[in-house]
Amino acid sequence: MSNPSRRKLITTGLAATASVSGLAVAARLADEYGLIPPDSGGVYGPGRTLTLAAQRLLTQNSMAREFPRSLISNPPNANGKPPKIAEFQRHLATGFADWRLIVDGMVARPASFSVAELRSYPTRSQITHLACEEGWSFIGEWIGVPLSHVLKVVGVLPQAKFVVYFSVQPGWWDSVDMADALHPQTLVTYGMNGGDLPAGHGGPLRLRVPRQLGYKSVKYITRLTLTDSLKGFGKGMGSGASEAGYSWYSGI
């Protein structure tokens, strides 16, 4: 492992439950699989680091369950109404013709994509479960371009470790590590249940992260940025949700 403070953090976390001999193995696995919490400085502490490491080891290569079309929830649940802020309302009134997804940070070719451009890329459609941390959930078909494809277009630099994504809605931003960013089911979605993605569900663009709880699937995204550290974003905890007390990693 290149970063001694990370090793120390992970090691401290695993020490809570592992024997000393198990520790070396755990630290090596953590290194190999990139089991890194967003803060390498220790905001998350040993307990949550251990949880992240354990969950990652179990789900590293797993796929979220996909369902048959007959199980799509009708009507789908909509957790919220489209944002009332003037900026969003203006885009809504013009059919999102000027909406852009900026991709910048640690990339070779920073870019700004229109919804039409994203639609011209390879499409993936998948029927997955969106579970809210409050207990309700629904199954929907999500249509979009794999985030991995967008990242290929811009050329991610090797030192990037996280993708941070921002909504037009104040306070809504989040991040995933590269394992989730490159996962084949992580999509920049523009469609749902055969049509456009409704504004209530995050249209025109939403990052869908089906292996984590609903709040990681941030709606109305306008910017993605690649970084090697989350320290410079907000309070350094990796997301607006984390700052409000929710887990940064919410694997399901």
Ligand SMILES: Nc1nc2c(c(=O)[nH]1)N[C@H]1C(S)=C(S)[C@@H](COP(=O)(O)O)O[C@H]1N2
């Ligand atoms: N921008 C934005 N994204 C968001 C939210 C939000 O209020 N604003 N709510 C989150 C939460 S807590 C959940 S459970 C899901 C709900 O998705 P739905 O509105 O499609 O039902 O969206 C997530 N993404």
Ligand SMILES: [Mo]
């Ligand atoms: Mo939620």
